[in-house]
Amino acid sequence: MLDEARRRLEALGFSEHDARVLAAHFVDAERRGKRGHGLTRIDWLETLPAVRRDARPELVATEPGYQRWDGRGALGYLTLQEVCESQLADPPSPARLVVAARTFPTGVLGYWARLLAEGGLVCALTATSPLRLPHPSGGPPLAGTNPLAIGVPSSDGRPLVADVSMGRVTYGDVLSGAATAEELVPFGGEYAHKAFALAVGLQALVDALAGEAHGAVLVVARPQFDPVPGLRARAAGTRLPGDR
Amino acid sequence: MLDEARRRLEALGFSEHDARVLAAHFVDAERRGKRGHGLTRIDWLETLPAVRRDARPELVATEPGYQRWDGRGALGYLTLQEVCESQLADPPSPARLVVAARTFPTGVLGYWARLLAEGGLVCALTATSPLRLPHPSGGPPLAGTNPLAIGVPSSDGRPLVADVSMGRVTYGDVLSGAATAEELVPFGGEYAHKAFALAVGLQALVDALAGEAHGAVLVVARPQFDPVPGLRARAAGTRLPGDR
Secondary structure (H helix, E strand, O other), X not given: OHHHHHHHHHHOOOOHHXXXXXXXXXXXXXXXXXXXXXXXHHHHHHHOOOOOOOOOOEEEEEEOOEEEEEOOOOOHHHHHHHHHHHHXXXXXXXXXXXXXXXXXXXXXXXXXXXXXXXXXXXXXXXXXXXXXXXXXXXXXXXXXXOOXXXXXXXXXXXXXXXXXXXXXXXXXXXXXXXXXXXXXXXXXXHHHHHHHHHHHHHHHHHHHHHOOOOOXXXXXXXXXXXXXXXXXXXXXXXXXXOOO | OHHHHHHHHHHOOOOHHHHHHHHHHHHHHHHXXXXXHOOHHHHHHHHOOOOOOOOOOEEEEEEOOEEEEEOOOOOHHHHHHHHHHHHHHOOOOOXXXXXXXXXXXXXXXXXXXXXXXXXXXXXXXXXXXXXXXEEOOEEEEEEOOOOEEEEEOOOOOOOXXXXXXXXXXXHHXXXXXXXXXXXXXXXXXXXXXXXXXXXXXXXXXXXXXXXXXXXXXXXXXXXXXXXXXXXXXXXXXXXXXXXO
């Protein structure tokens, strides 16, 4: 599956490196049952008008505890991969806010949270996408599905990875035919105002820091404590977020 | 209402300053309809065994882009007030992660997010509380209601403030008699696994940074853009999070 995906991406004009990064993301999404973020996205990439195969993200500002990146036309997947590799190569001491402007599409945010958590870093990551979620009472779409992913390392080798989109379904589900566009509303039924509030709050947060051209905001820090093994013990076999 | 609340708090042994801070929080909660976090909490404070009236929070570590506070036995409300005042007096340049250990109870997190956003800072704030939320399929409680509050300033003077607890009801609702303990489950009905994942993810994040004795984690940053007026224009009168 991985080799086939890489071949298809190279045929679309991506470099060997970029095709490997993208294929790894899409295949992982398939394996975790997130098919809307999986191989179907390879066809979808062909339909994106502004994708430059040769674009590279750039670290445009750095301060202690802060980095600002610009996707510069690269696919958001590639920007987040480079952002994450940069955090692992130069871990924060003890914490860093990373703002990634012009970073879209970003795929399964839990994938990047897992990469960081497996490398020993606590993280929270959100990203904006086209406005698709209306207020539960109706009206125009006011927020993207704007997932929030959280990764926490564990001394037992199994990080906790929560990854929640604020939509009842994802746009990927709509793309893959698993859901209709009408189902793309804030999740929660009679409590959908809560998911709507999170989606709008994350939208405004990212827009205020990264700008309105879709971006990502990442908080990354060194853990001071190791709570996950205790959480797993309390859970006593209940499936925790991110477990297969 | 405010004066009466202050008198009652001073009668409980709080200083004039602390009584003013606490009364302002409880009365604001009442006025925003969050009665479970309102004046009922004054009676509840009397039942907390470890509340030291004279305890003061302390800034115990500071690095560029990072602060660590310790509640040192003070009420979480008082610690968050001092944390927020400290951010406003010495704003991050451009961003800061603030970890507040031993910080409980923290009340309506949107209150603190609003304080920061009205002072011109973007923020996201979460805090842990006693484990009350079980997995949607049952089992022991594995996470607190762990709200996430987001505040974004606006040039129109009306910041966006989203404040979402992961519970279907709050513990305050249970305390005030507005809900039963059985209703204290992750919100979302058939999608409750999403609210559960957020609650557990935030629990592990705070526990990894602040420790397991209940704490708060705040990201605070200077905004680079001003997205809220445009969001309000698109909303065309639809109520946005935090609006009255």
